[in-house]
Amino acid sequence: MASINYATKEINCKLVYYGPGMCGKTTNLQVIHSKLDANKRAEMVSLATPGERTLYFDFLPISMAEINGFVVKFGLYTVPGQVMYNATRKLVLRGADGVVFVADSQWKLMQENVDSLENLQSNLAEYNVNLNELPYIMQYNKRDLPDIAPTWYMDYLLNNRGVPTYDACAPEGKGVFTTLSALCRFVIRDLVHRFESGSF
Amino acid sequence: MNTFGIILLLVEIAIYSGIAWMASKKSLPLTLIGVLVGIFFGFLISLLAAMVTGATPSTAFVLSPDGASNIVIIVIATVVTAGVLFGLLSWLAGNNEPAPAVKREAEKQKFNFAPRPAAREAVKPMMIPNRTVVKPGTPSVTNDGVHTPAEGFMPVHPTEGVFGMVAIPAATIIDSIPEAAKYLEGMTTVRVRLALFIPQLKKATAWLTWRQVAMQSEAERATENDRPDVELLNRWVRIPPQVYVSQVPIEYFKVTTTAPVWMKQTPVTQEEQFPLDEGPM
Numbered sequence: 001m002a003s004i005n006y007a008t009k010e011i012n013c014k015l016v017y018y019g020p021g022m023c024g025k026t027t028n029l030q031v032i033h034s035k036l037d038a039n040k041r042a043e044m045v046s047l048a049t050p051g052e053r054t055l056y057f058d059f060l061p062i063s064m065a066e067i068n069g070f071v072v073k074f075g076l077y078t079v080p081g082q083v084m085y086n087a088t089r090k091l092v093l094r095g096a097d098g099v100v101f102v103a104d105s106q107w108k109l110m111q112e113n114v115d116s117l118e119n120l121q122s123n124l125a126e127y128n129v130n131l132n133e134l135p136y137i138m139q140y141n142k143r144d145l146p147d148i149a150p151t152w153y154m155d156y157l158l159n160n161r162g163v164p165t166y167d168a169c170a171p172e173g174k175g176v177f178t179t180l181s182a183l184c185r186f187v188i189r190d191l192v193h194r195f196e197s198g199s200f
Numbered sequence: 201m202n203t204f205g206i207i208l209l210l211v212e213i214a215i216y217s218g219i220a221w222m223a224s225k226k227s228l229p230l231t232l233i234g235v236l237v238g239i240f241f242g243f244l245i246s247l248l249a250a251m252v253t254g255a256t257p258s259t260a261f262v263l264s265p266d267g268a269s270n271i272v273i274i275v276i277a278t279v280v281t282a283g284v285l286f287g288l289l290s291w292l293a294g295n296n297e298p299a300p301a302v303k304r305e306a307e308k309q310k311f312n313f314a315p316r317p318a319a320r321e322a323v324k325p326m327m328i329p330n331r332t333v334v335k336p337g338t339p340s341v342t343n344d345g346v347h348t349p350a351e352g353f354m355p356v357h358p359t360e361g362v363f364g365m366v367a368i369p370a371a372t373i374i375d376s377i378p379e380a381a382k383y384l385e386g387m388t389t390v391r392v393r394l395a396l397f398i399p400q401l402k403k404a405t406a407w408l409t410w411r412q413v414a415m416q417s418e419a420e421r422a423t424e425n426d427r428p429d430v431e432l433l434n435r436w437v438r439i440p441p442q443v444y445v446s447q448v449p450i451e452y453f454k455v456t457t458t459a460p461v462w463m464k465q466t467p468v469t470q471e472e473q474f475p476l477d478e479g480p481m
Contacts, residue, residue: 065473107442110404132460153445153453157404162457178476185471192468 002097002191004070011072013187014095015180018120019102020112021053021081024141027170028102029060029076032180035173040064053082065188067195074184081116090123098187099136100179102168103158105148110157117158131161135186138165139179144172208271212242212278219282223289230289238285245277347376347438349407356408358395365391366447368413368439376437377410397444398452406439413437 002013017025026046033044045059058078065072077096079089093099101120103113124130140154151167159165164182168175213235220234250273367389374381384390392413400406411433 065470067470107440110441114402114404133462135462147442149441149445153441156453156455157402160455160457161460161463163460163463181474181476184474185467185476186462188471188474189465189468190462192470193465 001095002187009070011067011070011191012075013072013097013191014075014077015098015100015183015187016093016096017076017078017100017102018089018093018116019081019141020104020109020116021083023081023102023104023109023113023116024168024170025078025081025102026058028100028139028141028168028176028179029058029078031170031173031176032062032076033060035177036062053080064184067188067192072188072191074187076180083115086119086123089119090126093120093123094127096134097190098183099134100139100183101136101158102139102141102170103154105140105142105154106145107147107149110149110154113154114157135183135190137163137179137183137186139168139175140165141168141170141175143167143174144169208274209239212274213239215278215282216242216285219286220289223286223293225293227293230293234285234289237288238281241284242274242277242281245280246274249273249277347436349405349436349438353407355412356396356399358393359398360395362393362395362398364394364449366394366397366444367391368443372439372443373410373413373437377432377435379432379435380410380414383414394448397439397448401448401452404441406441406444408437408439409433410435410437 002011004011017028019025029044033041040062042061047058058076060076061073062076063071063073077092079085079092099120101117103117121131124134138154138159140151142148151165155165166175166179166182168179170176216235216238217231220231220238224230224234250270253273368391369389370384370387373384373390390413392408396408396412397406414433
């Protein structure tokens, strides 16, 4: 749930990058951090193991838009993808305004994608939230690798709601900003409608 | 003793012999003893009866049965003696035990805490599995290389009305069950029923038991002369999606999508601040 600070005229939103281990969530944030103007972002905080696996979460605050004189700031978070860190994932997911589900396009990781999406839904359910209410989009990452599944098959497995999907190759920056922009649009749209309807 | 008396005595002896032969389990010595005892016992009863009724209290009366009342006494004595003789000889021959079939049934009905021999043989010592840090429900590969699906996964039932076959590389099967190699010798692929894959399409990985693969495919011919043991038949074969997806008709991948509420909202002007192009915003 976005928070509004009337004193500083800020709206803070939380966007979470979710997905199986090693699918490229942290890489997305690193690319955003490296390519975004310094005046639009703060420093990235990353709690990782020596093997560069996310231990707790990554955090990158960016300020990118304005609604009715309020600056909209997005806090970008990633979750640890390793299956044993479910408690951390659940904690990071709390109060999310939007989710990017980063799926690994490699054939051998299809089941991990399916399991991770199910895990996302069950963790959201614990906060009484479901994916019909929460804006989320799909990023099919690692499209540059040779042994990858076709997107129609990934749609069949992961996208039974027909949400927007974006192909990406995160280390090269392909699809990273398109994905972020698309989610920000949905989150802003949702915010504005809630403002207008008075349900905010 | 007149002729009638002799006939009566012979009939009596025949009756005693028959009863003694059956009651003594066809033992000749016991039968002979039984006949002698019967004649003696019958004589005593007849004599006693004659004395009680007061007809003619003498031995001569019994030995020369004249008149209807005397005949009745002798017949009754014979019947009584026959009954007593049967009981006596049955007891002597150990004939009171239940028949073998009845005995077996009674044995079965006795409750026994010990497991039956077949059940004892089926019990195998259990090994404590190695602890692995995995999410419950995640498929795993154990230390001995055996692939297993998520906990509680049951073998799927083939979808009804689905025909066709899917060619699975023999190497994929051998990867999960190396012991299957001898049954797949000379085969590059094994054709398995498509109906077994349809229920698992959404799971991204198909799990079949070796029994399902072998018994519902062309590999059946290879295994029918040398049936693998039950444990092997129940081992899991992990079939990754790239092996079968291209062979499944496309209509099985069609899903009806239901757009969520937030996607149905009308666009707002504020979102124009986020251009959907490749470069940084």
